[in-house]
Structures are given as structure tokens and as C-alpha cells.
Amino acid sequence: MTDIKPISPPRSMPGSRIKTGIVMMNLGGPATLDDVEPFLLELFADREIIQLPLQRWLGPFIARRRTPKVRSLYAGIGGGSPILRYTEAQGRGMVARLDRISPETAPHKSYVAFRYTYPRSDDALRAMQADGVERAVAFTQYPQFSCSTTGSSLNELWRAAARTGLSHSFEWSIIDRWPVHQGFIAAMTETVRDGMEQFEPADRDKVLILFSAHSLPLDVIDRGDAYPQEVGASAQRVVEQLGRSNPYILAYQSDVGPVRWLGPSTEQVLRRLGARGHKHVLVVPIAFTTDHIETLSELDQEYGEVAHQAGITHYKRAPALNERPLFLDGLAQIVRDHLASGLAHSSQYPTRCAGCTNPQCRNILNPVSPGAGAPRLPA
Amino acid sequence: MTDIKPISPPRSMPGSRIKTGIVMMNLGGPATLDDVEPFLLELFADREIIQLPLQRWLGPFIARRRTPKVRSLYAGIGGGSPILRYTEAQGRGMVARLDRISPETAPHKSYVAFRYTYPRSDDALRAMQADGVERAVAFTQYPQFSCSTTGSSLNELWRAAARTGLSHSFEWSIIDRWPVHQGFIAAMTETVRDGMEQFEPADRDKVLILFSAHSLPLDVIDRGDAYPQEVGASAQRVVEQLGRSNPYILAYQSDVGPVRWLGPSTEQVLRRLGARGHKHVLVVPIAFTTDHIETLSELDQEYGEVAHQAGITHYKRAPALNERPLFLDGLAQIVRDHLASGLAHSSQYPTRCAGCTNPQCRNILNPVSPGAGAPRLPA
Numbered sequence: 106m107t108d109i110k111p112i113s114p115p116r117s118m119p120g121s122r123i124k125t126g127i128v129m130m131n132l133g134g135p136a137t138l139d140d141v142e143p144f145l146l147e148l149f150a151d152r153e154i155i156q157l158p159l160q161r162w163l164g165p166f167i168a169r170r171r172t173p174k175v176r177s178l179y180a181g182i183g184g185g186s187p188i189l190r191y192t193e194a195q196g197r198g199m200v201a202r203l204d205r206i207s208p209e210t211a212p213h214k215s216y217v218a219f220r221y222t223y224p225r226s227d228d229a230l231r232a233m234q235a236d237g238v239e240r241a242v243a244f245t246q247y248p249q250f251s252c253s254t255t256g257s258s259l260n261e262l263w264r265a266a267a268r269t270g271l272s273h274s275f276e277w278s279i280i281d282r283w284p285v286h287q288g289f290i291a292a293m294t295e296t297v298r299d300g301m302e303q304f305e306p307a308d309r310d311k312v313l314i315l316f317s318a319h320s321l322p323l324d325v326i327d328r329g330d331a332y333p334q335e336v337g338a339s340a341q342r343v344v345e346q347l348g349r350s351n352p353y354i355l356a357y358q359s360d361v362g363p364v365r366w367l368g369p370s371t372e373q374v375l376r377r378l379g380a381r382g383h384k385h386v387l388v389v390p391i392a393f394t395t396d397h398i399e400t401l402s403e404l405d406q407e408y409g410e411v412a413h414q415a416g417i418t419h420y421k422r423a424p425a426l427n428e429r430p431l432f433l434d435g436l437a438q439i440v441r442d443h444l445a446s447g448l449a450h451s452s453q454y455p456t457r458c459a460g461c462t463n464p465q466c467r468n469i470l471n472p473v474s475p476g477a478g479a480p481r482l483p484a
Numbered sequence: 485m486t487d488i489k490p491i492s493p494p495r496s497m498p499g500s501r502i503k504t505g506i507v508m509m510n511l512g513g514p515a516t517l518d519d520v521e522p523f524l525l526e527l528f529a530d531r532e533i534i535q536l537p538l539q540r541w542l543g544p545f546i547a548r549r550r551t552p553k554v555r556s557l558y559a560g561i562g563g564g565s566p567i568l569r570y571t572e573a574q575g576r577g578m579v580a581r582l583d584r585i586s587p588e589t590a591p592h593k594s595y596v597a598f599r600y601t602y603p604r605s606d607d608a609l610r611a612m613q614a615d616g617v618e619r620a621v622a623f624t625q626y627p628q629f630s631c632s633t634t635g636s637s638l639n640e641l642w643r644a645a646a647r648t649g650l651s652h653s654f655e656w657s658i659i660d661r662w663p664v665h666q667g668f669i670a671a672m673t674e675t676v677r678d679g680m681e682q683f684e685p686a687d688r689d690k691v692l693i694l695f696s697a698h699s700l701p702l703d704v705i706d707r708g709d710a711y712p713q714e715v716g717a718s719a720q721r722v723v724e725q726l727g728r729s730n731p732y733i734l735a736y737q738s739d740v741g742p743v744r745w746l747g748p749s750t751e752q753v754l755r756r757l758g759a760r761g762h763k764h765v766l767v768v769p770i771a772f773t774t775d776h777i778e779t780l781s782e783l784d785q786e787y788g789e790v791a792h793q794a795g796i797t798h799y800k801r802a803p804a805l806n807e808r809p810l811f812l813d814g815l816a817q818i819v820r821d822h823l824a825s826g827l828a829h830s831s832q833y834p835t836r837c838a839g840c841t842n843p844q845c846r847n848i849l850n851p852v853s854p855g856a857g858a859p860r861l862p863a
Contacts, residue, residue: 284720285720285724313835323702323744323747326746326747326748327747327748327749327752328748329733329735329748329753329756331733331734333712333716334715334716334719334720334734335716335720336713336716337712337713337714337715337716337717337720338716338717338719338720338721340713340717341663341664341713341714341716341717341720342717345664349831350831351831352831352832352834352835353832354708354710354835354838355710355713356708356838365702365744367705368702368705368706369705369706369707369708369838369839370706373706373838373839374708374838374839377708377838377839378838381836381838381840452728452729452730452731453731453732455731456692456731456733457760459733459735459748459752459753459756459757459760460748460752460753460756461760
């Protein structure tokens with residue numbers, strides 16, 4: 106009987122063992138208005154994104170004080186964030202494509218791990234265990250790396266593995282950034298073209314493209330965070346793909362509080378463009394993959410009002426990537442290329458920021474092929 | 485006799501009329517120690533790069549106070565800046581190649597226009613007139629655009645044309661930026677490979693690549709200067725060309741004075757990398773095309789000492805592009821592609837920074853094909 110080889114179950118068989126589990130990591134957002142306060146409490150407790158004096162007291166204080174305003178913002182976009190719905194749809198679309206283009210790693214399944222709301226890393230890990238996953242990919246949904254986004258999510262994932270007793274259950278690799286992956290750039294370029302379609306054909310030559318990314322406090326930049334370099338590279342690549350492009354600007358949104366943030370500020374740029382007589386602006390969210398409060402509320406409503414006041418008569422936003430088929434193709438290509446590389450992470454991942462102040466970062470649990478892509482430099 | 489057509493003189497004929505004049509614009513540098521003070525006086529008088537209260541008095545005061553220190557820095561690199569010698573050699577190498585790869589625009593000739601020392605824009609324009617140039621290209625030697633570098637040089641060029649009575653003498657186009665042109669990226673990538681060769685083969689995996697670009701005050705960034713976005717794109721493209729690259733960081737050097745500049749600071753990054761135990765660093769000047777005080781003195785000597793003190797035992801610098809044949813090829817390709825496009829400038833050029841405070845900028849004199857690439861947006 107030794108010549109009889111075990112037969113793999115067919116991929117489509119119900120209950121078949123998942124070969125590759127893919128954890129879609131993102132910020133997350135409150136699904137209902139009652140989730141706003143717990144979401145903010147988690148956010149202001151994360152010292153990897155916000156460092157406050159007496160954080161254990163001041164964090165909850167600020168979170169509770171901001172809750173009514175943030176609740177009203179979520180009420181203004183339909184009563185909650187659509188990020189879970191989109192992330193789940195992206196995962197399904199990606200997995201369906203991956204099963205086709207990477208049969209050797211199939212069947213695949215996606216799991217959502219949000220940083221500040223459910224489903225959390227703990228939920229994703231338990232579900233993966235229940236499905237019998239052995240090979241796991243931590244896939245950041247932030248195209249450009251920052252310690253305050255992808256870094257924080259990864260550190261939380263490893264902590265959750267320890268909390269759930271699953272530190273040794275999976276063989277891990279990380280997709281820690283994809284700022285210029287062609288699968289991302291092609292889809293982002295398509296959103297810009299779609300955005301341009303919202304203008305009258307005769308007006309399209311007059312449109313200024315305003316790429317907008319979430320800002321970071323300058324202290325994070327000065328420590329050496331890779332984010333602005335990678336955002337700059339993404340914007341350049343999209344413009345190249347557009348061919349002879351309209352003029353463009355890269356600006357940064359959502360700065361808050363008393364410290365100085367990376368500029369130029371999207372809001373201030375809009376005011377100044379209006380003052381200078383620009384009438385046609387297309388804003389393009391270059392560092393987000395789904396609609397959420399920063400697009401639906403801040404860009405569309407708040408900055409839409411700023412633009413209107415400033416005399417920008419034609420202010421439009423490029424659609425978010427959301428469930429765009431070309432983006433689902435892109436997500437699948439990013440994972441396929443990563444799996445085919447055999448690497449545990451990018452060559453950038455192990456190197457901490459020069460000014461790193463975080464005792465826990467740039468780790469990986471049970472890396473696949475420990476030799477490949479493992480840290481070679483002092484931590 | 486009407487059927488006899490005029491015969492163009494052969495290209496190689498001595499004294500033949502120059503068909504295309506190419507103005508190589510750069511900062512410049514003092515050629516001798518006695519040129520240091522006049523150079524600094526010009527620099528501190530340029531409100532497009534430095535804005536001081538009571539500039540007409542405070543500028544000369546600061547320039548004269550800094551002269552002894554800066555003289556000693558130039559003394560330490562051989563008594564003067566090599567930037568003129570390199571720029572002239574780059575021009576010659578570029579023109580020889582252009583005559584071959586773009587015969588329809590030949591003969592070409594290059595002219596140097598430095599911003600703060602001789603030869604100045606006035607000198608370049610008079611030489612072009614003497615040579616009978618009609619078609620002129622203003623070619624910035626800063627790969628990435630900033631209003632404080634390329635912008636200031638262009639504005640000075642148009643002022644010089646007015647001063648010399650040559651405002652109507654040439655038909656102009658501008659090469660205002662080339663941050664990801666393949667001709668530039670290929671040559672820059674070669675310098676990184678050459679830089680890596682300075683390390684022992686066994687050590688090369690341990691090398692951290694530190695791209696360093698000249699910094700800018702944050703006020704310039706907040707106005708919407710394109711520079712950091714384009715520098716980020718250049719660094720990304722070089723890393724892509726390297727293939728599976730060593731880890732890298734982008735940092736900014738040469739900040740001075742009391743205002744806050746764009747970070748992370750190259751000097752501080754070196755201190756912190758050393759403190760973290762990094763022993764092998766290759767610094768790559770990503771925004772300069774020739775050796776000058778910022779490479780030979782600041783990177784090699786000053787930061788070399790910083791690195792040594794910090795415990796970075798193997799601190800090397802990638803060579804500047806200088807007369808590297810692949811870079812001369814690149815310069816020629818950039819000009820050929822520009823001439824073949826028929827455009828007067830990039831689509832980015834006409835759009836002022838959102839927070840522009842300069843009444844004179846983003847102009848062009850007598851643009852070639854006024855329709856193509858001319859400003860379409862409010863100035």
C-alpha cells in the first residue's frame with residue numbers, strides 16, 4: 106500500500122483544510138454609533154500611534170470628550186463605517202482570484218484583523234485555527250508603510266497570538282508595503298480616470314489633481330518613518346500611468362491637536378488654490394483602500410465645504426478602491442507575487458526607524474523560510 | 485534660380501551656427517577662496533531661497549559673518565568648488581552624444597548658468613547670442629523640482645534676459661525636472677552599486693543605504709513645494725533598479741538656522757543608527773549631480789566624523805554622478821526626449837505652489853510651440 110499517495114481534497118470541497126490564510130490588517134472603524142466610543146478608547150490607548158502624558162488617564166478623557174463629535178460625523182455618513190463590509194468583499198474577491206492564479210497555494214481564505222474594533226487580531230487567529238490554517242500571510246491594507254499604521258497592526262497581531270496561545274500555530278510571512286506594486290497603481294490610476302469623468306469634457310484640462318494622504322506628526326517623520334517617501338513614490342507612479350497628466354499636488358489631511366504635522370495640509374491647500382482662482386480640483390485618496398470617515402466625511406463633506414467657500418466651483422473626489430475589480434485583481438497579484446517570492450517580508454521591514462522609541466517592533470513569529478528575508482541588521 | 489534651395493552648412497563645419505543651445509542651470513560654487521564671500525552675498529540676497537527680515541542689511545551681515553567658516557570648508561576640499569569643471573564636462577559629454585542621437589536638432593552646444601557665481605545667466609545668454617542660437621533649452625541640473633533651486637534659477641534666467649536685452653532673442657523650452665527619468669535612475673543606480681563595492685563582499689549584506697538630499701525649511705514644504713514627493717520617487721526607483729535591495733532610509737541634510745526643516749536629519753539618523761549598533765552605512769547623494777561642498781565636505785568629512793564617533797565603523801559614500809559615462813548618456817537622453825516631445829515644459833511647471841508668496845514665478849519667455857504645454861490653469 107506504500108505506493109498509494111495521499112490524495113489532496115478537492116479545493117471546492119466544503120470543510121476542506123485552508124492551505125493559505127491571509128490576514129487583512131487595517132485600522133477598522135465603528136460599525137454603529139454605539140461602537141464609536143469603544144473605538145476611540147482603543148485608538149487613544151495605542152502608544153504606537155499617539156503618545157500622551159499620563160496616557161492611561163488622558164487617553165480615555167480625550168476619547169470620551171471627542172465621542173459626541175465623532176458620533177455625529179459617523180451619523181452623517183449613514184451611522185457607521187463601511188470599512189468592514191468593503192474589507193470582507195475585498196478579501197472574498199482576492200481569494201477567488203488567488204485560487205485561480207496561484208493554485209499551488211490554494212485553497213486560500215481571508216480573515217479581517219482590525220486594530221481598534223472587531224473583528225480583531227484575536228478573532229482572526231481563532232478563526233484561522235478553526236479552519237486548520239498552517240501557512241499565514243499578514244497582509245497590510247495600508248499601501249505605504251508607517252510604524253503608526255502597519256507597524257502597530259503587526260505588533261498587535263503578535264501580541265494577540267500570545268494572548269490566544271497561538272504563537273506557534275502558524276508559519277508566517279508579511280506583506281508589509283506595496284506602494285508601487287503595479288496591481289495597486291493600475292487600480293488607483295483607474296480611480297483617477299473615473300474621477301476625471303465627473304468633470305465636463307471641456308473642463309478636464311483645467312483640473313488640478315490633489316493627492317491626499319493621512320498626515321503624521323513631524324516627530325514621527327523625524328524618527329525616520331518611511332511613509333512620506335513611499336507616498337511620494339505612489340503619487341509619481343500614478344501620474345506616470347496617466348500619461349501626459351494634469352498638474353498635481355500631494356498634500357496631507359487629518360492633522361489634529363497642538364503638535365506640528367507633515368504638510369502641506371490638504372485643507373489649507375484647498376483654501377489657497379481657491380484664493381488663487383482654481384475652479385476645478387479632483388482630490389484623490391492615495392493612501393486609503395476603502396471609503397471610510399476620512400473620505401466620506403472629511404474629504405467629501407468637510408473639505409467639500411472648504412472648497413466651496415474658497416470658490417472652487419468644481420470639487421470632485423476620485424472614488425475609493427473599494428470593490429473595484431481591477432483592485433481585487435491587484436490584491437490577488439500582490440499576494441501571489443509575495444507567496445512566489447518565498448520571502449518572509451520586504452527587505453525594509455527588519456530595519457527600525459533610526460529614532461525608534463518602541464521597544465517592541467519589526468518582529469515576526471515563526472517566519473516561513475527563516476533564512477530568506479530574515480533580519481540581517483542590528484534591531 | 486528659384487529652384488535652388490539654400491543648403492544648410494554641414495554640422496561639423498567650424499563656426500557653423502548652433503541649432504540648439506542648452507543652458508545647464510545650477511547653484512554654482514566659489515571656484516577659489518576669494519570667491520566665497522561674493523558667493524555667500526549672492527546666496528543670502530536671494531529671497532527665493534532665504535527670506536530674512538531687513539534682508540538688504542541682514543543678508544550681507546550673515547554672509548560676511550559666515551565667510552571665514554565657509555572659506556575654511558572650501559580650503560578643506562582643495563580651495564574651491566569643482567562644480568564648474570564637472571558641469572562643463574557634463575555639458576560637453578552630453579552635447580557630443582546629442583549630436584549623435586538627435587541629429588535633427590544638431591549642432592548642440594551647452595552653456596553654464598550658475599545662480600550665485602560666474603558664469604551667470606547673463607554670461608550664458610550673451611554667449612548664446614554670439615553663437616547665433618535661436619532654439620534654447622533651459623535644463624535644470626537639479627533632478628527634483630523645488631522653487632528654491634530650479635524655480636530661482638529660472639526666474640533669474642528671465643531677469644537676465646531682460647537685463648541683457650535678449651528677451652526676444654531665443655525660442656525657449658524648459659526641462660524643469662527629471663526625478664524618475666530612466667537616464668538619471670540608471671546612472672544613480674550605478675553609483676550605488678559602485679558604492680557597495682567599497683565594502684568587503686562579506687559585509688555587503690549588512691549595509692544600510694542612506695539616501696541623503698538637501699533639506700528645505702518646513703515653511704517651504706507647507707507652501708506645497710514638489711521637492712519631497714519627487715525625491716521620494718527617485719529613491720524608490722533607484723531601489724527598484726537595484727533589485728532585491730539592502731534596506732534603505734531617506735534623510736535630509738544641511739539644515740541650518742533657527743527654523744524647523746524637513747526631516748529626518750541625515751546627521752541625526754547617523755548618530756541614531758550608530759547608537760543602535762549599525763556598523764555599515766552607504767550614504768547616497770540622491771539630489772545632487774556633481775561633487776561639491778555638500779558631498780566632499782559635509783557628507784565625507786563632517787558626517788564621516790559623526791559616523792565615526794557614533795560607532796559606524798564602515799561609513800562610505802556613493803560617488804557623485806560627475807563625468808560618469810552612463811550619466812552623460814542620461815543627460816543626452818533627457819534632452820533628446822524633451823526636444824522630441826515638442827513641449828515647452830512639464831505639465832507640472834505652470835502650477836504655482838498653493839501657498840506661493842513669490843510674485844514672479846513659473847514663467848517662460850517666448851515658449852516654443854506656445855500651445856503645447858503652456859499654462860492652462862490660473863497662475
